[in-house]
Amino acid sequence: MATIRDVAKEAGVSIATVSYVLNNTKHVSEETRRRVLEAARKLGYRPSNIARGLRARRSHALGYSWRPMPGGEINVILDTFLESMAIAAARHDYHIIAYPTTTESDEVQFYRDLVEAERVDGFVLSNTNYDDPRIRFLLDAGVPFVAFGRSNPDWDFPWVDVDGAAGMRKAVEHLVGLGHTRIAFIAWPEGSLSGEERLRGYLEGMEAAGLSIDEAWVLRGEMRHEVGYEAARVFMRLPAARRPTAIIAVSDLMAVGAMNALADMGIRVGHSVAVVGFDDIPMARYLRPPLTTLRQPIADIGEKVIDMLMKHLAGEEPEQCHVLVEPELVIRASTMPDT
Numbered sequence: 001m002a003t004i005r006d007v008a009k010e011a012g013v014s015i016a017t018v019s020y021v022l023n024n025t026k027h028v029s030e031e032t033r034r035r036v037l038e039a040a041r042k043l044g045y046r047p048s049n050i051a052r053g054l055r056a057r058r059s060h061a062l063g064y065s066w067r068p069m070p071g072g073e074i075n076v077i078l079d080t081f082l083e084s085m086a087i088a089a090a091r092h093d094y095h096i097i098a099y100p101t102t103t104e105s106d107e108v109q110f111y112r113d114l115v116e117a118e119r120v121d122g123f124v125l126s127n128t129n130y131d132d133p134r135i136r137f138l139l140d141a142g143v144p145f146v147a148f149g150r151s152n153p154d155w156d157f158p159w160v161d162v163d164g165a166a167g168m169r170k171a172v173e174h175l176v177g178l179g180h181t182r183i184a185f186i187a188w189p190e191g192s193l194s195g196e197e198r199l200r201g202y203l204e205g206m207e208a209a210g211l212s213i214d215e216a217w218v219l220r221g222e223m224r225h226e227v228g229y230e231a232a233r234v235f236m237r238l239p240a241a242r243r244p245t246a247i248i249a250v251s252d253l254m255a256v257g258a259m260n261a262l263a264d265m266g267i268r269v270g271h272s273v274a275v276v277g278f279d280d281i282p283m284a285r286y287l288r289p290p291l292t293t294l295r296q297p298i299a300d301i302g303e304k305v306i307d308m309l310m311k312h313l314a315g316e317e318p319e320q321c322h323v324l325v326e327p328e329l330v331i332r333a334s335t336m337p338d339t
Helices: 004-011 015-023 030-043 049-056 076-091 104-116 133-141 164-177 193-208 225-236 252-264 282-286 298-313
Strands: 061-066 095-100 122-126 145-148 159-162 183-187 218-220 246-249 274-276 293-295 322-325 328-330
Touching (some): 004 133, 076 095, 076 122, 122 133, 122 298, 164 246, 164 274, 164 328, 183 193, 183 252, 225 252, 298 322
Parallel strands (some): 061 095, 159 322
């Protein structure tokens, strides 16, 4: 069965434009209208009854699901994101229906249930990944949504994301500027889109500085304190000539684990080994020493996501459908050798 994405590709327009034409929600040129209608007829496209039902009435609610952290740990970034978008949605007289899920199939079923019950006008997604089944479902159903994160390059949907690669390049440049040449990296498991982007930034930063990378300097693991702790111990057991003098972690939680491992081994963080995190969680500034990290403007991202979705629901084309935001490098004592 043809989808709205197929019609957009055949007509050479965006998915939003196809929606405007088929639902008569915004003026488009006669030439564009003709191309869209011809493409729809050619492909035998039939608009989703579910999506039509959503457009016919307004619930003033938005759906959002998330994966709880294992072991009772807290994901400060997504908690802040949920709070910021709830505040932004309230300004538009909308509220968020949030639901915790444990598997991809659970999340898709949650979306399907809300759509079929006509309880929401659209969705906000986070923690997106390649071949994300939630995005595929919403694209095929023609349901409005905006994502905090990217997915397959050829999937056309609105998103806001943090440029993790640019952030990690900044981290490497900072460490190189301090004289470090042996810089290790604690990464997420393979298959994580945002994790691979951050790893790419590290690799590009090292290449730009003309530094080779020892294969022992990159270790992977889930976003847990224990993973960062063990990774730092592995790095410090390397022979002196190969031992890193700086460690970059893909998240603050893992960076804290690395700092604690170094402290337990009698190694002074900042003075002997520099550590950099990513996120700037609230506790980062209160550590001893305070953690150098990359700050994500999460509150602004929550507002951007909601504003973009509100325009989409109103049948308006946002000024930007793809927004990539650079994180800010916040320099603290964990990378300063004179502390």
